[in-house]
Amino acid sequence: MMKGGYFMVDLDGLNLASSSSQSKTGIYPQLVTALAQNKPVMGYGATHGSDKPATPAPLTIYRYNSTTIYAFTGVLKLSATASAVTVSDLTSA
Numbered sequence: 001m002m003k004g005g006y007f008m009v010d011l012d013g014l015n016l017a018s019s020s021s022q023s024k025t026g027i028y029p030q031l032v033t034a035l036a037q038n039k040p041v042m043g044y045g046a047t048h049g050s051d052k053p054a055t056p057a058p059l060t061i062y063r064y065n066s067t068t069i070y071a072f073t074g075v076l077k078l079s080a081t082a083s084a085v086t087v088s089d090l091t092s093a
Contacts, residue, residue: 004039009030009071014078032069034059043055043073059073068080
């Protein structure tokens with residue numbers, strides 16, 4: 001059963017327009033905690049390019065394997081590990 005309320009994840013300036021790996025060590029532990037909360041998840045603090053805020057953003061998250069969590073927002077997939085996040089545009093696949 002889903003718990004009430006929601007869980008907020010600070011995306012720490014993550015550029016959603018970049019497909020390069022971005023060094024972000026704080027996102028992965030927040031996603032681990034979010035999975036344990038069993039609540040809807042919202043991300044904030046992201047951009048889409050330079051100086052273009054892209055928040056808040058609803059996130060659908062799941063553990064891909066022991067070192068990676070996937071977070072989906074719209075057509076974007078965020079692959080988060082302990083040291084980095086990579087953004088993939090699923091419409092270009």
